[in-house]
Amino acid sequence: MLYGAETWQASAVILKKIDIFHAKRLRRIEGLRWSDFVSNEKLLQLTEQFWFSTQAAKRTLRWFGHLLQMPPHLPAKRIYDFDPIKVGWKRPCGRPKKRWSDSLSEFLTMANIRQGEKETLTMDRSGRKRHTSLSTPSSAQQETYVK
Template identity: 40%
Template sequence: MDKELDCRVGKAAAAFNQLGKIWRSKKFSLKTKMRFYNSNVLSTLLYGCETWHMKTSQEKKLDAFDSKCIRKILGIRWSDFITNEEVRTRAKQRPVSSIICKRRLSWLGHVARLPPERLANRVLQWNPQGQRRRGRPKMNWRQTIDRDLQMVNRRWSDALRVAADRAR
């Protein structure tokens, strides 16, 4: 997962740097700049994030990149001592980790609505048998979803029941 995130951050940084003239320009409003940022940089950064199994440290890394970009757009220097929460309220932007959480949960709903014979749905219900290797188990997508569900005060069974109603 670290290699994938490094690749995504690198591509998003390249997209951000190509738009440097827009960030420095006084002709565009903050709202227009944030629309450029969301459509070009965030879409590049978050491509395929629905299937990522991430640790908290990896989410913090993405949030740090996002904050750095927003600070550059707003023209805030590191010596100005402004918190990331204040930066986000000025830009009217949510943290990347919460955007990823929302996308993962919507992907869970999509997969849960698939017919039971589809591979993605079978993998969602799969419970492997046998013994694990020694050491700490690697983080998997299901554990990441469990953590996301805890953040929104839901259980797995509730999430599958709610997923049946697409509009909800």
């Protein structure tokens, strides 16, 4: 389900749909019906799972840590460092409204990582793992993923 999630342009609509799908599948696996009145948070605690949107954010942050540590000659690093404005490129009409870097900055904010802090985390591997470790999000944190 989350194949390639580290490179998704994760919009709020996509993340919400993924979490809805996840909750439906968990309910089916557990044999729960709508009349059982089990909240999504209790369902996650019962199954010891995390939201797929949280897992996608973790994968993106992990990939970003690898990306920052890459040598500059690798294609992924060159694309990340590429600035199309300097070359004179413009984004065409009909482009996606959200870029990968926009999703990344939202995930960095959710993980309480400031923009100036992200380069220092690449050298501190344990700090990066601490920031990207999964914890069961509260309902308030879950709302920030889908906004």
